[in-house]
Each structure stands twice: as C-alpha cells, then as structure tokens.
Amino acid sequence: PGNQIALIGLARAKAELFQPAAVRAILDGFRFTPPNERAYRVACADYHRLVGEWAEAREVYRAMLEKDPDDHEVRFALANLYERAREDEKAKAEYAKIPPGSGPARRAKLGVAAVLTLQRRFAEAAETSKCLLAENPADAAPLAQLVRTLARGDQPDPAIAMARAWLANNPRNELGTTMVLHALGRALLDGHKPQEAARVFDQLH
DSSP, rough: OOOHHHHHHHHHHHHHOOOOHHHHHHHOOOOOOOOHHHHHHHHHHHHHHHOOHHHHHHHHHHHHHHHHHOOHHHHHHHHHHHHHTTHHHHHHHHHHHHHHTTTHHHHHHHHHHHHHHHHOOHHHHHHHHHHHHHOOOTTTHHHHHHHHHHHHHTTTHHHHHHHHHHHHHHHTTTHHHHHHHHHHHHHHHHHTTTTHHHHHHHOOO
C-alpha cells in the first residue's frame, strides 16, 4: 500500500511538471484498492485536466461527489474547473456549497471573487476579498485578488498602492510576495505603466 500511495504521489508530481505521458503510464499500470481509490481518482482527474480533457475530469469529480458529497476538496476542484471553463454560474454554485470552516472555505470565497471579477461585478468581488483580508491582513491571496479586481474595474492606481503597501509590510512572506508581485505587474499593465510592470516581472523570473 505504501508503494501504491507513493506512485499516486509521483503521478500528481508529474502532472504538476506537465508530463502527461509519464502520468498516463503510471495510472495505466496502477491497481487501486479501496483505501487508495480516492487518491487514484484525483490523480486521474489531474491527468484529464493536464491534457485538456475537462469533460472527463468533470465526470471524475462528479462521480466522487456522488459517493461522498462532503469531499470539499473535490468540490473545490470541480468548481475551479467550471471557473476555468467560464461556466461562471456553475462555478459559483459549487463554491457556495463549501461550508465555512472547512479546509478550502477561504479558497472557495476567493474563487467566487475571481468569477465575479470575470463577470465584471467588481463591487461584489471586491467586497468578498475585503472580508477575507479583514480576517487576516497578512494573507496574500485575498490581497492579490482584490488588486486584480480593482485593476480590472478601472481602478489601477488604488490597486497598485495597495499591492505596494502589502509588499512593504510583509517582506518575509516569500510565497505571498510572488503572488502579490504578479497581481501588481498586471495592475501596472492595466494602468498603462508598461515600464514599471516590466521591472516587477523582472523580479519574478
């Protein structure tokens, strides 16, 4: 069983590295048992997403949720898939089913904010991110989403100032810094400041 779990981990790592042939080879040779069935199904969905087979990934997630409607991580993955496919209302509906206090709850709210931004419902999107940021001002994810929302909503200057203030106040948060720098660079582009945007993106490569 330990080796099987390691194989699933390897398959998911290969998916993150965009090596679909390696993932497919691992999955084709895998013989799952009930204890590792969930991990196998998630790895299969990862593979389908990697190669652009979104309908197949969606069916994997749906089947898993039929078996366990309280698998919130799988529901989040399904919602995120709908978001990427621009099935906006379906994405929001699935995000909304994830209860407060569960593992992906904050990420689900950010997903809603992202979809609302895509729908140009900027005020609602901004409010969602602001609520999350009020709970934890050091959390880069809602800050980055708020910056993206404001910039897309023709408010690039406040977005830029907000990103720079967060970066100044959180110099040791490396992962968060990367996230906020990406959002800042995009906000600078939206604000027609390509030279400043180029300097920001230079820090990221």
